[in-house]
Amino acid sequence: MIEFQNVIKSFGGPAVLQDISLTVPTGELVILIGPSGCGKSTLLRLVNRLLEPTSGDIRVGGVSVLEQDPVALRRRLGYVIQSVGLFPHLTVQENVELVPSISGVGRETRAARALELLSLMGLEPGQYAGRYPRQLSGGQQQRVGIARALAADPEYLLMDEPFSALDPITRARLQEQFLTLKREIGKTIVFVTHDVDEAVRLGDRICVLGNGTVQQYAAPEEILRHPANDFVASFVGEGRELRSLSLRPVSALMRPGAGDGQALGTVAADLPADQALSRLLGAGNRTLNVVDSGGAVVGTLSLADFGAA
């Protein structure tokens, strides 16, 4: 668990962060999002003591970071940033093994772990382990950066816009891999982004920061469906109804009951509702029969059902 308690941070002028209190529960991925310059990265850097708060406290695992040795603290906190910072003269595998080798992990153990992490990140070790960073694409370098952070087996991960330099397709693929990985490793993660879609896709909870304070801290669906104020509503933007549908299964909107003999086709009950909507749009006043995982029809879905969403 990471707790921010009445955190104020000023760089000399007006406070960038004003009285931030926030708890990141163990095992969850919390997104920090907000307009450029609102203090997201600052908040993250207060956790690993790259910055110190002007007042207030940050507690990691119940202990104030200010009472912890910064080096020992940083060993518990993996840190992934946008510019990956791989060492150019070390191979991919050597980069991933770097921290474990400094902390005295045996050669075989750390090599096995490095190769496992590379596979997990979708980088076939036989092909990539011996390459140098300059022989990788930007997206591959990012993945090595994440593998390197995980190799040290930190209890927590701090991620500052780790995917933002990537093209949309690579980015979506990495997000998918990261979600799978997250389920497997179960770490506590604080993740900075300014991309609402990324926040909704990855976050267990989203903290919207603005004007130095927490504007809303809630699950993605809650933020999209019930923005706490105008600031949050305008920040999550016009696409929020659609984004909200991407978080809801067809079964949440369907009309339960028998199927329609004239139906346009069938749709799985657990499919995200926005995908069903795209099939219904342009199909006139038609319906889809909703089927469960065994293929049995459990209801129907038409455009009218979205009106009530």
Ligand SMILES: Nc1ncnc2c1ncn2[C@@H]1O[C@H](COP(=O)(O)OP(=O)(O)OP(=O)(O)O)[C@@H](O)[C@H]1O
């Ligand atoms: N070391 C520093 N010295 C002085 N001012 C700083 C320092 N670091 C950050 N700031 C200022 O604090 C504010 C918040 O910066 P921060 O990088 O945390 O914002 P951010 O929300 O992460 O922005 P972005 O989305 O653009 O990366 C900015 O106005 C920035 O100029």
